[in-house]
Amino acid sequence: MFTGIAPRYDLLNHVLSFNVDRMWWRRAARTFDHILRRPDARILDLCCGTGDMTFSLRGRAGKSSPTILGADFSHAMLQRATEKSSSALENESTPRWVEADALRLPFPDAHFDLVTSAFGFRNLANYDAGLREIVRVLRPGGECGILDFGEPKGVMGGLYRMYFKQVLPRVGTLISGVSGPYAYLPASVQRFPEPEEMLGRMTIAGFSERSWTPYTFGIAGLYRGKKR
Numbered sequence: 001m002f003t004g005i006a007p008r009y010d011l012l013n014h015v016l017s018f019n020v021d022r023m024w025w026r027r028a029a030r031t032f033d034h035i036l037r038r039p040d041a042r043i044l045d046l047c048c049g050t051g052d053m054t055f056s057l058r059g060r061a062g063k064s065s066p067t068i069l070g071a072d073f074s075h076a077m078l079q080r081a082t083e084k085s086s087s088a089l090e091n092e093s094t095p096r097w098v099e100a101d102a103l104r105l106p107f108p109d110a111h112f113d114l115v116t117s118a119f120g121f122r123n124l125a126n127y128d129a130g131l132r133e134i135v136r137v138l139r140p141g142g143e144c145g146i147l148d149f150g151e152p153k154g155v156m157g158g159l160y161r162m163y164f165k166q167v168l169p170r171v172g173t174l175i176s177g178v179s180g181p182y183a184y185l186p187a188s189v190q191r192f193p194e195p196e197e198m199l200g201r202m203t204i205a206g207f208s209e210r211s212w213t214p215y216t217f218g219i220a221g222l223y224r225g226k227k228r
């Protein structure tokens with residue numbers, strides 16, 4: 001499904017979110033400045049797609065040059081990420097891209113200081129297995145940041161649901177030329193646990209100091225946790 005929309009994915013992201021997506025990636029990346037500024041840090045951006053979250057992490061790291069990897073199981077998405085890295089980051093050390101399933105990562109235990117995922121975690125077939133795999137590859141004390149959609153409440157929630165369920169699937173299908181993925185999007189957000197439940201699952205998986213910070217009325221939000 002993601003391979004089918006890869007060529008138009010960036011355009012659609014920016015159009016459908018009115019460019020707010022860029023702000024969300026930057027805000028999430030900024031949260032982890034204390035890790036990104038360490039030259040010895042190892043960072044993994046899971047379900048990286050065409051790499052926008054990965055590039056935000058890279059941008060915040062500046063001259064510190066930690067090791068940053070982006071991983072995704074869609075080859076077409078990673079191809080776009082590679083094209084973008086050669087044009088966008090001439091003076092910075094470029095992230096490396098790895099084709100991998102988030103549920104079976106090809107990395108040793110306790111390897112990373114930070115694992116992030118933007119709008120990817122929600123798509124995993126098994127959330128608990130996904131959390132366990134993140135815990136496995138994090139070193140003790142390492143941090144996790146999962147940025148994903150939520151469902152705002154109140155008046156904003158009503159407007160948002162109308163846009164998300166009626167407008168977005170139609171525009172998405174029109175621009176991408178593929179029917180399906182943009183109808184799947186609202187369904188996948190509905191399937192995703194509420195913050196309270198997600199934080200509980202994070203505790204069971206092995207995280208402490210967990211939190212959820214809503215972005216833009218809770219349309220999106222950042223889950224954080226530290227490996228115990």
Ligand SMILES: C[S@@+](CC[C@H](N)C(=O)[O-])C[C@H]1O[C@@H](n2cnc3c(N)ncnc32)[C@H](O)[C@@H]1O
Binds near residue numbers: 046101124
């Ligand atoms: C909505 S896109 C998000 C891409 C990017 N992180 C962003 O913020 O634009 C979701 C990505 O998750 C990837 N994905 C979904 N399930 C995956 C899995 N089990 N392992 C690796 N990647 C996965 C898809 O291929 C897709 O590129």
